[in-house]
Amino acid sequence: GAVVSQHPSWVICKSGTSVKIECRSLDFQATTMFWYRQFPKQSLMLMATSNEGSKATYEQGVEKDKFLINHASLTLSTLTVTSAHPEDSSFYICSAGTKRGRSSAFFGQGTRLTVV
Amino acid sequence: ELKVEQNPLFLSMQEGKNYTIYCNYSTTSDRLYWYRQDPGKSLESLFVLLSNGAVKQEGRLMASLDTKARLSTLHITAAVHDLSATYFCAVEATNAGKSTFGDGTTLTVKP
Numbered sequence: 001g002a003v004v005s006q007h008p009s010w011v012i013c014k015s016g017t018s019v020k021i022e023c024r025s026l027d028f029q030a031t032t033m034f035w036y037r038q039f040p041k042q043s044l045m046l047m048a049t050s051n052e053g054s055k056a057t058y059e060q061g062v063e064k065d066k067f068l069i070n071h072a073s074l075t076l077s078t079l080t081v082t083s084a085h086p087e088d089s090s091f092y093i094c095s096a097g098t099k100r101g102r103s104s105a106f107f108g109q110g111t112r113l114t115v116v
Numbered sequence: 117e118l119k120v121e122q123n124p125l126f127l128s129m130q131e132g133k134n135y136t137i138y139c140n141y142s143t144t145s146d147r148l149y150w151y152r153q154d155p156g157k158s159l160e161s162l163f164v165l166l167s168n169g170a171v172k173q174e175g176r177l178m179a180s181l182d183t184k185a186r187l188s189t190l191h192i193t194a195a196v197h198d199l200s201a202t203y204f205c206a207v208e209a210t211n212a213g214k215s216t217f218g219d220g221t222t223l224t225v226k227p
Contacts, residue, residue: 006158034214043204043217044159093158101213103206105149110158 002028004096006108013084013115021079021111023094030096033077034104035069038091050077051100084115118143118209122218129195129225137190137221139205148188149206149215150179159204162190195225 003026013019023033032051036044048064050056050071058064068080077096081088092111097104119142129135139148147166151159163172165181165188172179176199178191188205202222206215 103208103215105161107159
């Protein structure tokens with residue numbers, strides 16, 4: 001099956017610093033990447049959708065200048081949390097899809113971000 | 117806006133018993149997913165349902181889809197402790213290109 005590799009698995013950073021999370025598709029070309037955030041005991045909330053070579057589409061209420069998404073190749077997408085604050089602490093999960101305009105069932109392992 | 121409602125949100129079962137988790141959604145859909153999530157882990161894909169009347173089974177879990185009723189069910193047969201986890205349904209509305217998740221059902225199977 002399709003493998004999506006997400007790194008790091010966990011990260012602790014100081015308030016005000018930036019953190020980059022990588023999501024790679026290992027055995028297929030990911031035309032579309034989805035980035036989700038999950039707070040404890042809650043569901044997944046879609047943050048943004050990115051198509052390779054295009055700008056990401058952000059969901060309502062998600063600050064595009066704070067959560068920078070790059071999808072420059074068919075196997076790599078990155079999410080950078082800029083000027084992180086404690087309220088950004090969450091579980092971030094990527095999902096990679098092979099078709100533009102379709103959701104995907106292939107998820108990365110997730111990244112636990114703790115901002116102190 | 118697509119709304120996805122799962123119930124129950126919490127389910128405590130005895131081993132060996134059967135139960136059903138329900139997933140209702142508010143608009144027409146192209147596909148529906150069921151996932152399992154263990155504590156601290158990412159999602160594991162269980163089923164993808166693409167058409168009305170679709171039924172898929174894997175082990176003690178069986179999922180079905182009724183697009184006319186906008187309802188999917190995840191049926192658990194003869195539950196065992198290893199099935200304890202949180203189960204999510206996710207729905208891709210027609211032409212949406214993205215999924216909306218239900219709130220999840222936390223299942224605890226007791227001996």
